[in-house]
Amino acid sequence: MFKYMQKTALAAAMVMAAGAAWAEFPDKPITIIVGFDAGGGTDVMARTAAPFIEKYLGAGASLVVKNVPGASGQIGVTEVANSVADGYTIGTYNLPGMMARTLDREAGYTADSFSYLANVVNDPNVIVTSKASGLDTMEKLIAAAKAEPGAITVGMSSLGGDDHFLLTKLGKVTETEYTIVPFKGSAPARTALMGGHVAMGILNISEVADFQDQINVLGVATAKRSEFAPDVPTFEEQGIALESGSMRGFVAPAGLPPEVEAKFIEAFDKLASDKDFAAAMAATSNPVELKVGADFKALNAETLDLAKTVWETSPWN
Amino acid sequence: MSQNTPNRFLRPETLTAIGLIVVAAGFLIPTAALRPLSALLPAAMLIALIVLGAMLLISDQREAAKGEPAAAMTKAPKRVLAAFALIALYALGVDFIGFYPATAISVPLVAFAFGYRHPLGLALSTLIVLSAIWLIFSFAMYQEFPTGRLWSL
């Protein structure tokens, strides 16, 4: 209630102060809250995208990145949810992580706490196996998993993330069982895989594209093959219906003034056709897949539903 | 801790041992709610701390029984407490009134309170510290410090 009054008062004050204030948005620097340390994947995405967003917001807009790291981005995203919805604070947002956290712990926000601006990156999951395992096709992998349920160890970056959800889907679709080995982050999982300490891994395409000589990449969980590794077939091609990925985008606190929201969405829409933007993102290993406004909101709802089913059938903590 | 009334339960080591046992036992309560593998290491450590605390308690009480005086914790407990309170106050100051104002007050205040009373030296050192920090962190590195929660209410 207090927050609402505060917001209204603030909005009113601004209208009074600047007359047609919204028309001139932005008239001061916009803060992007990044829930990770400088140099993390999400941070690099935000910093790379910022100049392009500035360009399309026009009117001399300037974006300032503020790192609020901790708890896999939760501290930052909670700060976004609780900040004033005037468009001068936006934040980075990760799926499915941010929604999964509303299930496995008491999060300080819900799906309704945000205005969904745009999802920018979709880093699709891949299933990889170690060279030592000899499982170099999906068929062999599934056969081995069926032969002895749980015999295949699967390295991944954490429980309750995109990797975990993909494995759950795979298990359901192919009626197989696996032993999950959740490392702290994808690089340790990939290293254990390269050393043959685990047989199989679920990672993201940008994390394995450079390592195709050292591990078998069996398939990618997208509708179309990824530019990052055009030789890797999709799961669809192999007769398994699997799509999943790690997504990064931008949100603002819920209740953004409609004019401001429209301005952001317009800017993000223009990003989609910007060749320089695509090149800059590719250079930092960020596969772009823009979903703006309502599409992003729908994507979020879909992800939340999936997370809920996984959480209900096999809670991870 | 006066030497004349050697209360054997007020010896610093005894108090520490009792505190340790109580705190470790307290932490066992949330440990019970964890899953077995998750609780394994913390529970082992807490139980070890309780056992070790008990051993410390016994050995210190034996020394007390022998009439050996406890080693004094500090020569000037009041000064230590005051120093700690000032540091805590400074941290609160940074949080609530902002980093630079709190530092501008704290540097000369702490130095003055603990015996350095040279006015020119105080002013000069405060100035040097503040400007060096501003130059390195705020000016060169764009590092943000707390601006004070009090002002943004």
Place this chain on the structure above:
Amino acid sequence: MYLDLLHALPHVLSLTNFLAVTIGVVAGIVVGALPGLSATMAISVLVPFTFGLEPLVALGLMAGIYNGAMYGGAIPAVLLRIPGTPAAVATTFDGYPMAQKGEGGFALQVAVVSSSIGGIASAFALMLLAPPLSKLTLLFGPAEVFWIAVFAMCSIIFMLGGNVVKGLISACFGVFVSVVGSDPIFGNDRYTFGYLELLDGINIVILLVGLYALPPVLDLLESPLKTDTANENLGTEPIWRTLPRMMRFWKTWLRGSLIGIWIGILPGAGGSMAAFMSYNEARRASKTPESWGHGEPEGVAAAEVANNADTASALIPALTLGIPGTSVAAVMLGGLLIHGLQPGPMLFRENPDIVFGFMWQFLFGAILLLFLGGSLATNSFAKLLKLPRPLLGSVIIVLMVIGVYSIHGRMFDVYLMLGFGAVGYVMDKLKFPLPPVVLGLILGAFAEENLRLSLRIGRGDWGILFANHTSQVLVALTIAVVFGPSLKRRYWDNRKSGAQG
């Protein structure tokens, strides 16, 4: 590959890039030397700032800071018994007693020479052996890493101090602090009491500043204003005169370099573990182990050579596999990513000038350290520490707050540090040894995570821990280290009594 290495040299020698390394080394020494500020903090503050810089300038700054800070940490460790960085904890063991004996100047010279040698050895390892060493990293899965942690943990035995009960309490306290945060496997909260700030665990710098810097500050303020300090006479001689006296440390330097490089290429543990292990091994090999801890210069050499020898080598797994060997390397990895330099085999092919240039910068940083460190430490910092005590205390307090606040940019950590400070003061006064706390914090959760990962890989079968040769060798080593000394003593005693009888 070696051709690429030579090809990258001219890029590094350009004025701006070389200047970046120089500035980095000086800044690193200063940051390391100021109690409260750490290399992790300095580089994490620097990373977002470097977004707008040329990659080699940014990386040169970071390489310089890393090298400089690993030595700079020794300065307050020797003069004030406050380790300037986590890796300098082992330096206090003998460095501070040396300073009390009036040999502080010599201690610092030993430290700078040893640091430089460690840094150079490490840089060569990175430049010449990165690909084969990264293959070595692959041999170490969770089970093997668990044994490394156990091996290192055994060195706690040697630093328990006079009172075993108190030493064990310190160690258990450290391990318990390490489990705070999210569970390594399930991700559920342990002892966070709803504070998200605790979810990632307690950063070593927060604990270190609280335990090591706050009690001495309280001591500085406790005793009434005095002008005479024990550190007044550093006993500095020109370095060319002291250098010959250091030559007898060559074995320690060699051993410490190898330990540092080895610990560096293993993911996770880092500088302080290397320094502890090197110190222990050097003491074990020494003919006069009883003088250790009472101002043995070789102890300073052992600790300092190892904590610099893991700097460049920690980047081997970071550059090739994306897994940093130390927490500082983890922050530096961010500095690479921000310039679009993705770790992996392609990094060396696509950006050879930058990657190999970065390696050269490590080498230059280590060499520069010798020249910049020597004069800077003995002249400027020693003077700084002669400030009136209350003033010095109040300045250190400010630095502590900045250092802890800047790691994650939050006040929560500052309050946490004050809490540890209160605990640390009581521990210090009641003569609980502090090094086991640090080692426990570093190794506790690290060992647990790897044990539980192994158990999952083995599907609950504890046999997985002994399943391959690497593990078996490590187990044998651990047993030899723990029981070796007492067996050896018994053997000698038997022979002596045999000879007499």
